[in-house]
Amino acid sequence: MKLASQRDFLSGIMFTAVGITFAVGATNYEVGQAARMGPGYFPLMLGILLAILGALVTLQSFRKGGGDGDPVGAIAWRPLLFVIGANLAFGALLVGVPALGIPAFGLIVAIFALVIIASFARPGASFKEAVILSAILAVGSYFAFVYALNLQFPVWPAFFTR
Structure with a gap:
């Protein structure tokens, strides 16, 4: 598989890593259930959602016709x-x-x-x-x-x- 977009790939990896980190960190609090949410429920769900979106963006970066490679420039x-x-x-x-x-x-x-x-x-x-x-x-x-x-x-x- 050839990478079609470096930007999408790196941002997807970053979103996935941040989402997993927040989801794991949220487990230090009582999560509860959807009917009785604890303080860790909302950050856990957001972390999971961010990790899923990051994985989708990462997979999308391999799609053909996604651009001319979208190289990542120098760090600002x-x-x-x-x-x-x-x-x-x-x-x-x-x-x-x-x-x-x-x-x-x-x-x-x-x-x-x-x-x-x-x-x-x-x-x-x-x-x-x-x-x-x-x-x-x-x-x-x-x-x-x-x-x-x-x-x-x-x-x-x-x-x-x-």
């Missing part, structure tokens, strides 16, 4: 590093990292950091656009999570609330 390191770094910064700023001496800066500061850092993933990104988007996302997140859903987590830095 800049977006990869900035987006992963933005997510790590968000988590660290939201709840803090006591082992590193980083206090919790809260939701608003974490969202501003997330959006501004992630904006650097795009060449030619505008700092002004990132700040405006951060403000809109911060206000929307505050109303959605704190006001509407009444979730309890720090919104502002701890040294502001004392």
Whole structure:
């Protein structure tokens, strides 16, 4: 069998691996049954669904007439590093990292950091656009999570609330 699409093959393998990982991880929680779902039921079903879809995409990559090979290009390191770094910064700023001496800066500061850092993933990104988007996302997140859903987590830095 000849590979018709490298992109489909590699993305199918990735989806399958992530789906299996989530499905196996979900078994650490009580799964329950369809009528009485436990906390592991939903991630288990999504993991299984993702693994099945990944297998179908992988098999589809061998179909003839799927293209001229769709070669996978070079890894886009800049977006990869900035987006992963933005997510790590968000988590660290939201709840803090006591082992590193980083206090919790809260939701608003974490969202501003997330959006501004992630904006650097795009060449030619505008700092002004990132700040405006951060403000809109911060206000929307505050109303959605704190006001509407009444979730309890720090919104502002701890040294502001004392």
